[in-house]
Amino acid sequence: MTGIRSPGILGFVAPVLQIDDLCRRFGERIALDHLSFEVSAGQVVGFLGPNGAGKTTTMRAIFDLTDLDSGTITWSGTAVGQAQRRRFGYMPEERGLYPSMLVGEQLQYLGKLHGLSARDASNAMNTWLERLGLADRVNSKVESLSHGNQQRVQLAAALLHGPELLILDEPLAGLDPAGIDVIGEVLAEQARAGCCVLFSSHQLDQVEDLCESVVIIDHGHLVVAGKVDDLATSGPRRLVVRIEGQRSASWLDGVAGVEISEVRGGDARLVLDPTVDSNAILELARSTGRVTKFVFERRRLSELFREAVA
Amino acid sequence: MKFIVPALVLIVLAARLWRRHRGAARTPRAKSDRLRGDVALVMAREVRERFRGRVFKVTTLFVLIVVAAAIIIPVLRGGKTKVQTIGIVGSSTPSLQATVRSSAATVGLTVRLVPEPSVNAAKVELGSGRIYAAIVYTRAVLMESSLSPTDVSSSAQFVRSLAENLGIAKAFQAAKLSTAQYETITHARALPITSVEPGAGKSGGRSPTQATSVIGTVLIFVMLSQYNTWILMGVMEEKSSRVIEVLLSAVRPIQLLTGKVLGIGVVALAQASLIVAFALALSKAVGSSLLHGSAPLVVVSTLVWLVLGYAFYCWVYAAAGSMIERQDQVQSLVLPLSLPMIFGYIMALTGASSGSPSMLLKVLAFLPPTAPFTMPVLVGFGVVTWWAFLISAAISVLCTVGVARLAATVYRRAILRTGSRVRLREVFH
Numbered sequence: 001m002t003g004i005r006s007p008g009i010l011g012f013v014a015p016v017l018q019i020d021d022l023c024r025r026f027g028e029r030i031a032l033d034h035l036s037f038e039v040s041a042g043q044v045v046g047f048l049g050p051n052g053a054g055k056t057t058t059m060r061a062i063f064d065l066t067d068l069d070s071g072t073i074t075w076s077g078t079a080v081g082q083a084q085r086r087r088f089g090y091m092p093e094e095r096g097l098y099p100s101m102l103v104g105e106q107l108q109y110l111g112k113l114h115g116l117s118a119r120d121a122s123n124a125m126n127t128w129l130e131r132l133g134l135a136d137r138v139n140s141k142v143e144s145l146s147h148g149n150q151q152r153v154q155l156a157a158a159l160l161h162g163p164e165l166l167i168l169d170e171p172l173a174g175l176d177p178a179g180i181d182v183i184g185e186v187l188a189e190q191a192r193a194g195c196c197v198l199f200s201s202h203q204l205d206q207v208e209d210l211c212e213s214v215v216i217i218d219h220g221h222l223v224v225a226g227k228v229d230d231l232a233t234s235g236p237r238r239l240v241v242r243i244e245g246q247r248s249a250s251w252l253d254g255v256a257g258v259e260i261s262e263v264r265g266g267d268a269r270l271v272l273d274p275t276v277d278s279n280a281i282l283e284l285a286r287s288t289g290r291v292t293k294f295v296f297e298r299r300r301l302s303e304l305f306r307e308a309v310a
Numbered sequence: 311m312k313f314i315v316p317a318l319v320l321i322v323l324a325a326r327l328w329r330r331h332r333g334a335a336r337t338p339r340a341k342s343d344r345l346r347g348d349v350a351l352v353m354a355r356e357v358r359e360r361f362r363g364r365v366f367k368v369t370t371l372f373v374l375i376v377v378a379a380a381i382i383i384p385v386l387r388g389g390k391t392k393v394q395t396i397g398i399v400g401s402s403t404p405s406l407q408a409t410v411r412s413s414a415a416t417v418g419l420t421v422r423l424v425p426e427p428s429v430n431a432a433k434v435e436l437g438s439g440r441i442y443a444a445i446v447y448t449r450a451v452l453m454e455s456s457l458s459p460t461d462v463s464s465s466a467q468f469v470r471s472l473a474e475n476l477g478i479a480k481a482f483q484a485a486k487l488s489t490a491q492y493e494t495i496t497h498a499r500a501l502p503i504t505s506v507e508p509g510a511g512k513s514g515g516r517s518p519t520q521a522t523s524v525i526g527t528v529l530i531f532v533m534l535s536q537y538n539t540w541i542l543m544g545v546m547e548e549k550s551s552r553v554i555e556v557l558l559s560a561v562r563p564i565q566l567l568t569g570k571v572l573g574i575g576v577v578a579l580a581q582a583s584l585i586v587a588f589a590l591a592l593s594k595a596v597g598s599s600l601l602h603g604s605a606p607l608v609v610v611s612t613l614v615w616l617v618l619g620y621a622f623y624c625w626v627y628a629a630a631g632s633m634i635e636r637q638d639q640v641q642s643l644v645l646p647l648s649l650p651m652i653f654g655y656i657m658a659l660t661g662a663s664s665g666s667p668s669m670l671l672k673v674l675a676f677l678p679p680t681a682p683f684t685m686p687v688l689v690g691f692g693v694v695t696w697w698a699f700l701i702s703a704a705i706s707v708l709c710t711v712g713v714a715r716l717a718a719t720v721y722r723r724a725i726l727r728t729g730s731r732v733r734l735r736e737v738f739h
Binding site for chain 2: 060063064065066082085086088090092094095096097098099101109110112113114154157
């Protein structure tokens with residue numbers, strides 16, 4: 001099983017969400033195909049994949065919102081049941097709140113359903129509405145809020161009871177940059193506080209900024225999982241070279257083990273075989289002209305994603 | 311004094327042991343408490359939201375106005391009873407006065423009796439219209455003009471009834487009956503019929519008890535239609551707004567469904583109780599005959615069948631609500647679902663109007679979908695024994711258990727299927 005685990009500190013083992021061999025078929029379409037991965041608490045994990053890859057089905061399966069043909073889901077070694085789910089927070093892809101219910105009452109109701117006392121639910125509601133900039137909307141009906149604010153209320157509903165595991169399906173969709181920043185901060189805070197945060201998104205640049213780790217699935221099965229830094233620096237070296245006056249990469253003609261992936265604005269992006277000596281490339285560049293840029297580049301998450309699901 | 315310290319120590323030890331024992335047994339109980347707590351939370355939200363809603367307030371007010379009208383209007387009409395003046399030539403004995411007044415009462419008239427010194431004087435009074443009829447020495451009834459056989463006015467019916475009763479009284483006298491025998495015969499009463507509602511009205515005419523049962527049937531139909539619609543729309547709203555996913559991430563489908571059904575049930579019972587209490591108080595205040603005699607039994611039976619009817623139908627409508635998520639899908643589902651209710655309602659009203667319960671009505675009173683409407687009408691007729699009533703209720707409860715299980719399965723499988731309307735065969739596929 002591929003996993004993303006945080007190292008234990010002084011014998012403390014962080015809770016782990018373990019997805020093991022999930023299969024789900026809708027008629028002829030296979031949504032989950034022996035999907036397995038695990039993520040541990042204390043980190044923000046991006047759950048990526050193209051449309052129809054099985055992300056939402058996996059998230060719904062964690063909350064028993066879809067039947068599984070086979071497979072198991074455990075939290076810290078225990079099969080996920082009603083008692084565990086009550087300690088999880090969930091923000092579904094299609095936002096769902098009672099439209100005509102007051103924001104404050106709705107949050108308190110959802111908090112109590114997750115096991116909070118009336119007083120704790122009220123305190124948590126006030127805290128989160130304040131934190132998300134909605135303190136003045138406590139007595140507003142949900143339907144009277146803007147899309148972005150409804151999204152914030154939905155996030156508050158998922159966070160109210162201090163969940164151990166936070167599952168967010170496309171939490172950044174439709175948000176302005178300020179909204180994305182707020183949610184990013186909140187997710188990072190939650191992870192620092194020991195929560196396991198798993199969220200899906202198609203906004204890969206934001207995911208790269210927010211996440212320590214990613215899980216990429218396609219056609220219902222795992223493609224890649226690991227820490228973003230490790231994945232970005234893994235694989236062949238990527239080199240960007242700029243030579244004054246050179247608009248092409250013809251100076252590399254005939255050099256073995258070097259693939260020219262892109263030439264744009266004078267920057268030549270090269271992919272080097274492990275056998276290629278980068279100093280030899282530097283010497284060749286200097287003999288061609290004045291070298292103004294010579295940088296090894298990380299792979300962007302978007303490149304990683306495209307490679308993974310290609 | 312020396313026993314106090316050891317006794318206190320013993321009490322403290324016993325208390326600690328008891329608390330420890332409670333703590334050990336708490337785990338499973340805590341779980342079941344939690345489940346019940348979730349149902350109570352869902353129920354409380356439903357009650358709060360429904361009581362707060364404008365629909366509840368408007369409907370309650372509307373029904374109260376209709377009930378008030380149904381009670382007050384007959385009383386007001388009864389208060390305007392026509393008074394007829396009857397002249398009496400000869401001695402006006404108490405028995406004669408009683409016969410005249412009872413004849414008038416049967417057709418809803420009030421009479422004023424005036425003595426006439428002679429037949430001629432009575433004729434003059436008849437001619438002037440000051441008296442409507444005159445009784446001449448208890449041998450004849452004199453009128454200004456002869457009664458037409460087609461005249462069915464209350465005055466005409468009164469004169470016919472008076473003539474008949476005076477004839478009977480004369481026959482009793484001719485038979486030389488003693489006063490005691492005469493009293494015995496004139497005070498003869500029909501034998502009581504043993505039933506759930508003893509002493510109900512005779513067939514052939516609508517007694518106040520039957521009128522009460524008709525009002526009860528109408529109320530059951532109106533209220534069940536309203537509560538069923540609440541259930542259907544409430545479930546559909548949770549599905550269409552997608553809040554269902556958030557809710558089901560914390561509670562089980564059966565808890566959510568039970569909480570909703572109980573919550574709306576509490577509102578229904580509260581509304582029905584308010585209406586009945588209002589009707590009872592108003593009837594007493596204005597002296598209505600609608601709740602006299604055995605009519606309170608009909609009221610109780612109406613309340614019982616409102617609860618049983620709600621219990622039966624609420625699950626069906628909840629399951630139906632879980633299969634749809636748009637307003638335009640509601641109509642296509644509501645009509646077939648409401649057909650049994652409409653059928654039972656029409657049969658109940660038709661049966662009540664016909665004056666005698668048909669065999670079909672009696673059969674329908676034992677079928678759970680139609681019993682809430684037809685059984686109160688049978689109770690109004692006084693033709694239901696207590697054990698038949700209980701058997702019908704037991705059949706309804708048993709069927710409700712089966713329907714609830716089926717509905718819970720449909721709800722659990724359909725509530726998370728979005729998109730087009732879910733078909734039953736997809737649910738059980």
